Amino acid sequence: MFGTVLVANRGEIAVRVIRTLREMGIRSVAVHSDADAGALHTRLADVAVPIGPAPAAQSYLSIERVVEAALRTGAEAIHPGYGFLSENVEFARACEKAGIVFIGPPVAAIEAMGDKIRAKQTVVAAGVPVVPGRTEPGMTDEQVTDAAVAVGFPVLLKPSAGGGGKGMRVVRAKEELPDAIAGARREATSSFGDDTLLVERYVGNSRHIEVQVLGDTHGNVIHLGERECSLQRRHQKVIEEAPSPLLDTSMRASMGRAAVEAARAVGYTGAGTVEFIVDADRPRDFFFLEMNTRLQVEHPVTEAITGLDLVEQQLRIAAGERLPIDQSDVTLDGHAIEARLYAEDPSRGFLPQAGTVLGLVEPTGPGIRVDSSLAVGTVVGSDYDPMLAKVIAWAPTRETARARLVGALGHTAVLGVTTNAGFLRELLTDPDVVAGRLDTGLIERRGDDLTLPEPPPPHVYAAAALALLIESEPAGPVVDRWDVPDGWRLGEPAWSVRRLQVPGGDPVEVRLRGRSSAAEVRIGDGEPVPARATRDGGRLTVTLDGLTASYTVVHADGTVWLAADGRVAALREQERLAAHAEGAGAGGVVTAPMPGTVTAVQAAVGDEVAAGTPLLVVEAMKMEHVLTAPLAGTVTELGVTAGQTVALDERVALVTPVAAAPEEQEN
Structure with missing residues (x-):
């Protein structure tokens, strides 16, 4: 087994790999860009090496700098995680040339499956069904247009290199093609350095199901069951689960055999995923989409139901060991569901968000796992993918796993950065999701029902105003009564006013009088009600008109961030808002x-x-x-x-x- 392994990635996957290395007693080396100096994965690793500025092309995608870091630190192997260089054949070659083990499949397998065009040709020869389309390499814009017309609209444009929904475009009419082709090529070049496109028939009412495979260097290949990844937006997965609620035992075996044959066709070793698309109306018909020659984001749900650590298996296979089990030993225990936490605003079309993590709440409990790179002080920028963390729930049944995940998301909050946590909870309580009636268009059809934010209740506005009041009160004993900013005057207390506003909402006027320990609060035109508040570090406990609630609270840059029950509200003082919006x-x-x-x-x-x-x-x-x-x-x-x-x-x-x-x- 290796003594030192370098992790050529960042974020939650780097943290996750480093933890397995630590459990196995293997020295870990992290690499980081200037933007990630001090990030959690650099603090967890035994050694951290800077490899360049923030742009990925000059750091995480620099083959020369990553290999140099491995040589400098004595790493015998490199784990690429997913994304970045994980499916880059030149990187695999560079590792081989430097005498470093690439923890992934052989170069030939990456070449065969990393190019979607060649992958289709390979699996067709192995007897695996594929989606109709045109997969000629090097097609010009004119040829892509002709192919789309020949296949018939709607069609799907896909980059030949890479995945993750980057560069994919659904085109429903010929006149949409010029802009779609140009956009797809730009995004593919930016993400993968290759603008080659292929054209496929777009399967509308589709389910996305993938099979996890493992292959060792001794010719053994097995599958570990499937994962359902149909809940997507912009062709990017949001919720994944294992096993799929669609497949029965016979269908699972059939799809598993096809995945194993696809892996055998290229001499695959290591952990990989064979992705299929299934017509929801004809579930026994499935088509090969692509093979990801790396670990997948959603691998924890497979680990939860099989009891295997897939990163450990990758390491052992790369070190030349045999698989510890054969196909007959694989059993699927219970059900697991994963939710991806993104820095994005669902109410604004899922636009990526940035900021600094000012406060953090992460869930615990039976069957709950969190893969995260977040910590208070983490800066979330725009240089990398917006995924922040994954929350996974396991239980003996699908319904219990779903309920546990909803509860876990209710104890998940990132203060300082807008996330999709509330959207994930709404999605998991959708009647079709509860029933397992999934397809890739469900989120798009639901639209505003899932993404429109609910305005904060009055209690939240009162809590924010009371938090600000506590900050303004003197910490020690009162020496001069006139120093207390509670509106006191001869006769009766006067009202102090706070005007608070959530993004996209109207200002709400909150009037206060008294001290936080015994105050009156009036929200808008409502009647005054008794209130009291206490703060212990980042926890705020508020009693308003007899109703008590507890919040995680942070105040920074004129904004009060409050989190409770998985919902986060950012209330900005109106004066700050006016200055922020001036000139807009x-x-x-x-x-x-x-x-x-x-x-x-x-x-x-x-x-x-x-x-x-x-x-x-x-x-x-x-x-x-x-x-x-x-x-x-x-x-x-x-x-x-x-x-x-x-x-x-x-x-x-x-x-x-x-x-x-x-x-x-x-x-």
Whole structure:
């Protein structure tokens, strides 16, 4: 077994791999960009090596710097995690050349399965069914267009290299193709360094099911059952579970055999995943999608129901050991479900978010596992994927596992960064999800039912105001009564006023009088009610009109963050909001919806545009977002260029409406 292993990744997967290395007594080496200096994975590892600036291309994607770090630290092997260099054949070759073991499949398997075009040709030869489409390498834009027309709309454009939904586009009409092809190529180049595209028939009412395989260097290949990954948005998985509620024993065996044959076809070794798409209306028909020649994000649900540590198996296989079990030994015990916690705002189209983790609440309990890289002080930027953590629940039955996960998400809160935790809870309580009626279009169909934020109840506004009151009160004994900011005066106390606002909401006026230990609170036009509040570090306990609630609370930069029952509210003092919004304007002003980099400018000053015309493209956390004209008019301001970075809510363009005709003005 290896003495030292370098982990060529970051975030929660780096933390997860390092923990297994520690359990096995193996010295761990972390690498990090300048942006990740001091990140949790660097603190957990035995050694941490800086490898470059924040952009991934200059750090985590630099083969030369990663291999150099391994050689400097005496690492005998490199674990690539997932994403970044995990399926990069040149990286695998570089490891081999340097005499370092690549903890993954052989170069030939990566070449065969890493290119989706070649992968399809390989599995077809092995008798595995595939989705109809056109998979010729090096197709031009014109050839992609012809292929889409031949396959028939709707079609799916997919990058040949990579996965994770990056660069994928659903196209429903021929006129949509030019923009879709251009966007898919840009995103594929940014994420994988390769803009090759393939075209597939888009299976609308589909279920995404994948099979976990393990193969050793002695010719043994087995599967560990399947995972259902149908709950997706933007072709990116959100909730995964094992086993699938769709498959019966016969279907599971059939799909498992197909996965093993696909792995055998390329001489696969290590842990890998064979992905299939299944027509929800004809579940016995399944088609090969692709093979991921690496560990998957959702591997914990398989670990939960099989009792195997897949990272340990990867290490043992890479060290030349035989698989400890054969297919007949594999048993699936109970049910496991995983939810991915992202730094994103579901109410704003799942736009990526950034910020600093000011407070953190993570769940514990029977059957609960959290894979996370979060810690108070962690800076969440726009350079990398927005996934922050995974919450996994296991139980003997699917319903109990689902209920446990809902409860665990109720004890999950990240203060300082907007996340999708509330959305995940809503999704897991959807009637179709509860019943196991899943498909890849479910989230899109539900729309606002899952993503519209609920306004905070009055109790939350009162708690925020009381938290601010506590901060302003003197900590020691009162020497001069006039020093106490509680509105006291001769006669009766006066009301002090706080105006608080959540993003997208109206300001709420909260009036207070008295001290936090014995106060009166009036919310809006409501009647005054008795209140008291105590704070112990980051915990705030509030009793309002006889109702007591406890919050995790942080106050920073004019915003009070409160978390309770898995819901986080960020209430900004109105004065700060006014200053923040000054100059933002309205009407034709276009602002950046998240921090990121401008990748394309599609308009120029003086252009006449219609409402909805694309103006520019901003990329953040490996996803592209097209900013469009909010109204018809003339582009009179365009203050950015391709390659420029922009901040959240930064003004990037202005569209001036066409002046109304004289008779319209008169009317």
